[in-house]
Structure formats: structure tokens, C-alpha cells
Amino acid sequence: MSTLGKLVDKAALEADAGGRVRARVTVPLSWSQQRVLIEVTLPRAMECARCDGGGCDGCDRSGALRGPKKDLERVVRVRLPKMLGDGVAMRLSEPFGKGAVITQLWLEVRPGDAASPSVRRIGGGERKRILPTMVWAMTVLVIVVGAALAALTWATGGFRR
Numbered sequence: 416m417s418t419l420g421k422l423v424d425k426a427a428l429e430a431d432a433g434g435r436v437r438a439r440v441t442v443p444l445s446w447s448q449q450r451v452l453i454e455v456t457l458p459r460a461m462e463c464a465r466c467d468g469g470g471c472d473g474c475d476r477s478g479a480l481r482g483p484k485k486d487l488e489r490v491v492r493v494r495l496p497k498m499l500g501d502g503v504a505m506r507l508s509e510p511f512g513k514g515a516v517i518t519q520l521w522l523e524v525r526p527g528d529a530a531s532p533s534v535r536r537i538g539g540g541e542r543k544r545i546l547p548t549m550v551w552a553m554t555v556l557v558i559v560v561g562a563a564l565a566a567l568t569w570a571t572g573g574f575r576r
């Protein structure tokens with residue numbers, strides 16, 4: 416909850432007069448570490464983010480707002496942040512295009528055992544870029560350890576002389 420609270424920018428939220436909805440999804444923690452690109456199919460009816468579903472003028476007291484009819488038009492793509500913590504809230508402007516009733520989507524992403532059924536993983540994330548960095552880091556480590564051992568051997572040898 417702490418991360419969520421920090422990321423919700425109240426000023427930015429208030430500035431937009433359009434419809435705001437909230438959606439929650441779960442992804443495996445490893446996806447986040449790999450910064451995987453995900454595709455989320457949002458439900459037709461989404462919780463109103465202005466009143467948290469309690470009912471307000473923005474949602475005609477229903478607590479919910481409706482997205483486009485077609486499933487394909489309710490699909491959004493986001494790249495997962497590397498640090499998920501207890502969960503993060505990502506703000507998407509005009510998730511259903513310009514002119515739609517809903518102008519903001521607050522997508523809450525939490526770590527879990529498995530991905531929500533509405534979530535689809537696209538590609539393999541940034542693993543290809545991470546791997547050479549790790550190999551490089553290990554090479555440096557080997558050199559450092561090697562140098563330390565050489566220095567130690569030299570020092571020990573010096574004592575014996």
C-alpha cells in the first residue's frame with residue numbers, strides 16, 4: 416500500500432475533468448524484474464476512480480464507467496516497472512483514444528503468484544540487455560579477485576623472505 420500511496424499524484428488527478436477509472440491486475444514478480452511488456456484487456460465496466468465505486472457526479476452515482484463495447488478496444492499496453500514493491504499505480508491518459516468518456520486509467524499492478532486472466536505477456540522483456548551486463552560484471556569480479564589473490568600471494572611471499 417505504501418508504494419501505491421506515494422505514486423498517486425492528487426494534483427494531476429484533479430486537473431482532468433474527464434472520466435477516471437481504476438483497474439487492478441496481478442503479475443508474477445519475475446515479470447516486473449524483467450520489465451516485461453504486458454497487454455491488459457480491461458473489463459467493460461470499470462470502477463470510478465473519483466469515488467472509488469461509491470458513486471459521484473462523474474459516474475452518475477453508479478460507481479462505475481463503461482469502456483468501449485469491443486474487447487479489442489479495451490486493450491492497453493504497459494511496460495512493467497522494475498520495482499513493484501507491494502504494488503504500483505500507473506496512470507494512462509486517454510486509454511481508449513481521444514474523445515472517449517474515460518480520459519484516465521489508473522492501472523494498479525501488484526505482484527502475485529500468477530498473472531490475472533486479463534493480462535497477457537508480450538515478448539520476453541529486456542532480458543537480452545541485462546545478460547551482457549551480468550557477464551561484464553562477472554568478468555570485472557574475476558579480475559578484481561584475481562588481482563587480490565596475486566597481491567596476497569606477493570605479500571605473503573614478502574613476509575617469508
Ligand SMILES: [Zn+2]
Nearest residue numbers: 463466471474
Ligand atoms: Zn464516481
